[in-house]
Amino acid sequence: MTDDRRPRTLAPPERRIAEVVEARRLGAYDLIVARDAIGPANPRPGQFYMLAAGERWGADGDGRPYLPRAFSFARVRPLPGGQGADLSFLLEDVGPGTRRLGELAAGDPLALLGPLGHGFAPPPEGRRPLLVGGGIGAAPVLCWDDELRAEGVEATVLLGFRGAGHAAAADLFVGAPEVCTDDGSVGRRALVTEPLRAELEADPAATVYACGPEPMLEAVRALCAELDVPAELALEAGMACGYGACFGCVVPTVDGYARVCVDGPVFPADRLVAHA
Ligand SMILES: Cc1cc2nc3c(=O)[nH]c(=O)nc-3n(C[C@H](O)[C@H](O)[C@H](O)COP(=O)(O)OP(=O)(O)OC[C@H]3O[C@@H](n4cnc5c(N)ncnc54)[C@H](O)[C@@H]3O)c2cc1C
Numbered sequence: 029m030t031d032d033r034r035p036r037t038l039a040p041p042e043r044r045i046a047e048v049v050e051a052r053r054l055g056a057y058d059l060i061v062a063r064d065a066i067g068p069a070n071p072r073p074g075q076f077y078m079l080a081a082g083e084r085w086g087a088d089g090d091g092r093p094y095l096p097r098a099f100s101f102a103r104v105r106p107l108p109g110g111q112g113a114d115l116s117f118l119l120e121d122v123g124p125g126t127r128r129l130g131e132l133a134a135g136d137p138l139a140l141l142g143p144l145g146h147g148f149a150p151p152p153e154g155r156r157p158l159l160v161g162g163g164i165g166a167a168p169v170l171c172w173d174d175e176l177r178a179e180g181v182e183a184t185v186l187l188g189f190r191g192a193g194h195a196a197a198a199d200l201f202v203g204a205p206e207v208c209t210d211d212g213s214v215g216r217r218a219l220v221t222e223p224l225r226a227e228l229e230a231d232p233a234a235t236v237y238a239c240g241p242e243p244m245l246e247a248v249r250a251l252c253a254e255l256d257v258p259a260e261l262a263l264e265a266g267m268a269c270g271y272g273a274c275f276g277c278v279v280p281t282v283d284g285y286a287r288v289c290v291d292g293p294v295f296p297a298d299r300l301v302a303h304a
Pocket residue numbers: 076093097098099100101117118119120121122123124125126127164167168263264265266267293
């Protein structure tokens with residue numbers, strides 16, 4: 029279901045080496061900024077990169093991590109001259125790949141391929157953008173908020189996290205996002221879909237953009253269907269290649285199976301099949 033209206037910037041065809049220029053802990057996450065001198069300066073929010081930590085990849089123990097891993101960029105700063113960019117990535121340590129990437133330090137090489145996939149489509153005239161991020165799903169929401177701001181659009185941003193450690197990611201946002209946590213340690217004790225419902229019931233003339241864990245995305249999809257509000261959802265799936273070759277990332281849609289890496293990762297919510 030490739031749709032040419034969905035924004036994307038094409039990737040140079042080969043894996044290249046960027047240099048880590050900043051690496052730090054941000055609450056429960058790792059933040060790395062990589063200088064990609066060769067790639068495009070304008071990846072589209074929602075697009076992603078396949079990353080591998082140079083020499084710190086594979087080889088020991090059980091050989092994992094062997095394949096590169098998929099990550100949304102969280103922020104882009106074009107380099108002077110119009111070519112290349114500093115790309116920020118927000119990482120959650122869930123396994124060997126994210127752990128090794130999180131161990132990178134300034135000066136280390138970062139192998140990357142991208143930008144890949146399709147990003148968020150701008151809201152139609154008359155509809156305000158309402159951005160929703162859950163956990164590490166805050167990453168593509170951040171660069172989408174940055175881009176809308178650069179165009180003079182102030183979006184409403186709602187973020188949900190497990191607790192204070194993860195909610196540190198909210199500090200990266202320029203405005204004042206509404207933060208919910210599961211334990212009430214920061215912001216409101218609520219699921220992020222609660223303020224989303226309130227926002228939509230008060231003013232349904234919105235387009236919702238969401239990224240987060242599967243149950244959150246399913247709740248957003250169902251809520252937007254109930255209130256007849258268009259939504260774009262950035263999905264995650266296990267990815268082996270990232271460019272359409274392996275069919276390892278397929279999801280069911282109303283048009284049949286789609287590959288998250290090339291047909292998404294952003295999909296219109298009304299094309300996705302409801303989860304039980
Ligand atoms: C388009 C896209 C954008 C992403 N953006 C980010 C991001 O900005 N920051 C971030 O931290 N992570 C992001 N991810 C998830 C990230 O790719 C996985 O967490 C990573 O591949 C895990 O690798 P690992 O070796 O650390 O752990 P593994 O041992 O490979 O996996 C650890 C656990 O996570 C599960 N898992 C692995 N990959 C995925 C996946 N893609 N989706 C759902 N579950 C998975 C596994 O089943 C396992 O249970 C993104 C994934 C996709 C597809």
